[in-house]
Amino acid sequence: MDEGDLSRLDDFEAHLRDERRLSPNTLGSYRRDLRSVVTFCDAAGIARWSHLQPQQVREYAARIHRQGLSGRSIQRQLSALRSFCRFLIKQGVLNRNPAQDIRAPKTPRRLPHGLDVDRIQRLLDTNVDGWLAQRDLAMMELMYSSGLRLAELVDLDTRHIDLEQAEVRVLGKGRKERIVPVGRKARDALLEWFKVRASRCADGESALFINRTGTRLSRRSVQQRFRLWAQKRGLDSRLHPHALRHSFATHVLESSGDLRAVQELLGHANLSTTQVYTHLDFQRLSQVYDQAHPRARKSGKSS
Missing domain, CATH: 1.10.443.10 (Intergrase catalytic core)
Incomplete structure (x- = not known):
């Protein structure tokens, strides 16, 4: 990658820090994800961001998937790349976003681990x-x-x-x-x-x-x-430590049933993020049903 194009990463990081005021932890994640893309570009002989094509972004996603990254991690890296490319479009460096329509492979959503x-x-x-x-x-x-x-x-x-x-x-x-x-x-x-x-x-x-x-x-x-x-x-x-946060959310939701309130308490920007706790609650209800309902209980005797 050319020095001039590499310097765009520093400009983007300054934008995230000074204008979007992201935390140091989030800035570090963006930096690692985009440096990973730079490594791929160097190996593929891509010298400028304007040379990066959607097919190459797709190849990058497939490569890191083969290396064992989860769909969620790949989606995070693609999201970082999309944000960076949007920044480059505003800067007049790109005229289109090569990562716009590339999606990561889906992986099963893991339920949060909490304590009863x-x-x-x-x-x-x-x-x-x-x-x-x-x-x-x-x-x-x-x-x-x-x-x-x-x-x-x-x-x-x-x-x-x-x-x-x-x-x-x-x-x-x-x-x-x-x-x-x-x-x-x-x-x-x-x-x-x-x-x-x-x-x-x-x-x-x-x-x-x-x-x-x-x-x-x-x-x-x-x-x-x-x-x-x-x-x-x-x-x-x-x-x-996050098990205590998950336990808090699960127990409040079980007692109140108020998903919106739990969203506000957790500081989730989107309700869809909070809805994972409804799966936990349904999982618990399913177990109660299986144990209590006459038609759900498994018989120990063969017919």
């Missing part, structure tokens, strides 16, 4: 010993109480929490802000955490959750601590 109420109680109903355990409990209670993403949790500052009003202000995907209630258990855990945070915090640190050095906790550290908690409580040691 009994397992949530096993995880959270415990006496804490030490400031790290108090911090961890406050994080887990807040994630389950308010349905936060992992990135949203670690990005929280103390000013984002209002314990008097029992609410948290969250900056979600696309830098969209939402205000979510904080439940009683989470509020109590946060009150206890605030009592010990001040003595452990580095000077000037605004992060709500801090590490041993008194600075902002990383996502990787949260993942490790959650796995440790799950292992100690006799749960799945591979427990991911």
